[in-house]
Amino acid sequence: MNSRYFGRFDPSRAEKLQILDHEGRLNEELRPDLPDDRVRKLYERMVVMRVADQTALTLQREGRLGTYAPFYGQEACQASSAFLGPQDWLVPSYRETGALFMRGVPLSLLYRYWMGDERGMSLPDSTRILPVEIVVGAQPLHAVGLSWSLKLKGEKAAAVAYFGDGASSQGDVHEAMNFAGVFKTPTVFVCENNQFAISLPRKQQTAAESIAQRAAGYGFAGLLIDGNDLFAVAGAMVEALEACRGGGGPFLIEMLTYRYGPHTSSDDPTKYRTAEEVESQKPFDPLLRLRRYLESKGLWTDADEAAALEAGRLEAERAITAAEAMAPPSPMDIFSHTRKSAPAYVERQKAELADHLQRGGGHA
Amino acid sequence: MPKLNMVSAINLALDQEMARNDRVMVLGEDVGREGGVFRVTDGLQAKYGPARVVDTPLAESAIVGVSLGLAAGGMVPVAEIQFEGFLYVAMDQLLNQLARYRTRSQGRFSLGVVVRVPWGGGIHAPEMHSDSPETVLVHSPGLTVVQPSNPFDAKGLMLSALRLGEPVVFCEPKRIYRAVKMEVPEEDYTVPIGKAKTVAEGTDLTIVAWGAMVREAVNARKELETLGHSAEVIDLRTLSPMDSQAVIESVRKTGRLVIVHEAPRTLGLGAEIAARVAEEALTSLLAPIERVTGFDTFMPLGLLEEHYLPDAGRITAAAKKALGVERVAA
Numbered sequence: 076m077n078s079r080y081f082g083r084f085d086p087s088r089a090e091k092l093q094i095l096d097h098e099g100r101l102n103e104e105l106r107p108d109l110p111d112d113r114v115r116k117l118y119e120r121m122v123v124m125r126v127a128d129q130t131a132l133t134l135q136r137e138g139r140l141g142t143y144a145p146f147y148g149q150e151a152c153q154a155s156s157a158f159l160g161p162q163d164w165l166v167p168s169y170r171e172t173g174a175l176f177m178r179g180v181p182l183s184l185l186y187r188y189w190m191g192d193e194r195g196m197s198l199p200d201s202t203r204i205l206p207v208e209i210v211v212g213a214q215p216l217h218a219v220g221l222s223w224s225l226k227l228k229g230e231k232a233a234a235v236a237y238f239g240d241g242a243s244s245q246g247d248v249h250e251a252m253n254f255a256g257v258f259k260t261p262t263v264f265v266c267e268n269n270q271f272a273i274s275l276p277r278k279q280q281t282a283a284e285s286i287a288q289r290a291a292g293y294g295f296a297g298l299l300i301d302g303n304d305l306f307a308v309a310g311a312m313v314e315a316l317e318a319c320r321g322g323g324g325p326f327l328i329e330m331l332t333y334r335y336g337p338h339t340s341s342d343d344p345t346k347y348r349t350a351e352e353v354e355s356q357k358p359f360d361p362l363l364r365l366r367r368y369l370e371s372k373g374l375w376t377d378a379d380e381a382a383a384l385e386a387g388r389l390e391a392e393r394a395i396t397a398a399e400a401m402a403p404p405s406p407m408d409i410f411s412h413t414r415k416s417a418p419a420y421v422e423r424q425k426a427e428l429a430d431h432l433q434r435g436g437g438h439a
Numbered sequence: 440m441p442k443l444n445m446v447s448a449i450n451l452a453l454d455q456e457m458a459r460n461d462r463v464m465v466l467g468e469d470v471g472r473e474g475g476v477f478r479v480t481d482g483l484q485a486k487y488g489p490a491r492v493v494d495t496p497l498a499e500s501a502i503v504g505v506s507l508g509l510a511a512g513g514m515v516p517v518a519e520i521q522f523e524g525f526l527y528v529a530m531d532q533l534l535n536q537l538a539r540y541r542t543r544s545q546g547r548f549s550l551g552v553v554v555r556v557p558w559g560g561g562i563h564a565p566e567m568h569s570d571s572p573e574t575v576l577v578h579s580p581g582l583t584v585v586q587p588s589n590p591f592d593a594k595g596l597m598l599s600a601l602r603l604g605e606p607v608v609f610c611e612p613k614r615i616y617r618a619v620k621m622e623v624p625e626e627d628y629t630v631p632i633g634k635a636k637t638v639a640e641g642t643d644l645t646i647v648a649w650g651a652m653v654r655e656a657v658n659a660r661k662e663l664e665t666l667g668h669s670a671e672v673i674d675l676r677t678l679s680p681m682d683s684q685a686v687i688e689s690v691r692k693t694g695r696l697v698i699v700h701e702a703p704r705t706l707g708l709g710a711e712i713a714a715r716v717a718e719e720a721l722t723s724l725l726a727p728i729e730r731v732t733g734f735d736t737f738m739p740l741g742l743l744e745e746h747y748l749p750d751a752g753r754i755t756a757a758a759k760k761a762l763g764v765e766r767v768a769a
Binding site: 194196197198205206210213216220221224227246247250253254258411412413414415418420421 | 464490495498500501504505506507508509510511512514516531535541542544545546547548581604605680683684715
C-alpha cells in the first residue's frame, strides 16, 4: 500500500499523526486532499453539531429528553463519518450522535431516539448505518461481519466500527480485531480515546503505550492520531477507507481526544477529575484550531462564527420542534418488531394490553 | 429413499440449501477441514470451498457476533458452537445483540442466522459438554429455538430454519446424532417451526418431551401399554415459539400430564408448560402434573449421567403416579 500515514508513525512509541496543531498551524507536507472550501463547510457542520449536542443536554436537564451521552470535545472524531462514501457502513456506539448527524440522519430522529422513542432508530433501508449499540464493545464484531459480507459480495466498500477507550478492554473488541485480521476484512476500527470510561482514566484501562499499537498484534496497521485535528482525521480515514475499498484492510485508528462533558447526563465528572484538568484541555479544542486555521486563511470572520452559531441554534430548535411534534408511540408498538409474526400466546398478551387500555387503564 | 442418521440428515439439509442459495455459509470452530467435531458439516468445505465453509479462530462470541454482521449484509450464516456449554461465552452476542436486533432496528434487520449447537447429555463427555440450557434461550422473546428428535424432522426443521429470516438456535441432541437411521427424502421438504407433533396417540395420559427424551417417552409409552394404559406422546420440536396449544388440547383429552426434559427442574421449560396448562386446562386435570427432569444439581460427569438423565423407567413411574396406579412415597 502506498501509505502516507499508516506505518509512518509508531503507535507503540506514542508517535501520533498531527497535521493541524492547536494554534491552527497546518503541516502542509502532511496535508490530505482536503480543500479549504470543504474544511469551511465541515467546520460549519461541526459548529451545528456542537450546538445540537449542547441542546440535547439542556433538554435532558429540562426533562424533555432521557439519558444522553454527549460528545462535547470530540467533534473532529465525530466528523470522521463525513469521509465515508455512500457505499460504506457506519457502525456506531451510543456516543456517535455527531457521526450520525454528519452522515445525514435527521437531528429530530436522533432527539426522538434519546427521548426514549424506538422509532428514532427507524432508518431507511438505503441508509448504510447499523442501529446505535448500547453494550460497550459489542458492535465491532458486527462491523467485521458486515464488512466480510461486503467482501464476499464483491462490493468495494468498508464498514467503520466506532468505539471508545473503555471498549478496548472488552473481549469482543479483541475477538473482532482478531477475526478482522485473519479474514482480512475491509473494516476500519475507530477508537475514540476520550481519556475516560465513565470515571476510569485511560492509564488504568491499559498498560500499553497506545491502543493503536494493538493492531500489530493482530497483523494489520494501526495509527495513532490527534483526534482533535480534522486534517489528521480526514487523512487517516480516507487512507484506510480507500485501501479497504481496494481490497485492503483492516485498519485501526486511535483518535486521541478529550471528553469535556460528562459520560452521560447521569454522570458527575467532578467525582473523578478536577475543573482545572478539563480547562487545561480547552486550548486543544477541535473547533478552536479549525477556526484559527480558517481565520488565518481569511476564510472565516467573527460574523461567520455568529452566523454559524445562529444556524446551529435554529437547526437544533427546528429539530426539537419536529421531535416534540411527533405523535407518541402507540403502546401496541411494543409488540411490533420482536418477530416477523407473533405466536398465538403473544397475540393474547397483546390483546390483554389492548383490552386494559380500552377499559381506561394504562399510562397517559 | 436413503436411510440417514441425524448427522447425515442435517448435513444433507445444509448441502442442499448451500447449492440452492449462494448466500448460505457455514462458519465455526473445526467445521471446515474437520467437518465439525460431530462431522455434521463433513464434506461441505471440499464442495463449496473455504470462503463459504469457514474455519474460524476459537472465539464463540465472535462466531455469533460476526454472523450478526454477515446477516446484516445479506448473508445467511450457519454458525456452529461446538458444545452447548460454550454458548455462555457468546451470550451477549446471542441474547443482547442477535435476538434484539430486529426490535432495535425497528424491523429493518431481521437476521437469518442459524446457530447450530450440539445439545444435552448421554455421551459421557467432559464437564460443560452435556448440559441443556434451553431455558436461557427461550426466555428471550426474539429467538426461535428448535430441537429435533429424529433425522426426518432434523432435515425439515433445518431447511425451515435456513429460510426463516430470523435468528434460530438449532439444538442438536448429540446423544441421538447416530442412534437411529430413518428414511429421509432427498427432495426439498420442510417441517414447520412452531408446531409440535403427536408422535403417538393415547387416551389416559399425555407425555410431552423433545430431543433425545422423545425416545425415552416412546419407550415408557410401550411399557405403560403392557400395563393397560394408553399414553399420548407429544414431541414439542420447537421450544420457542412453543406450541403449548398442542399440549393443552391433549391434556383436555387425557386429563393427565407428564413433562420430560434433561434440564434441571427449576424453571426448566416444564415449569412454563405446567403454567400454561394450569391457566387453560386446569379443570381438565385429573391428577397433579408430573415433571421428570434433570435434578437441580449440575449435570454429573459420565459415570453418573445415566442417573441424572430421565429415562423410560422414571417416566413410567411418574406416569403411574399420575394414573394413581402406584403410590409413591412422599
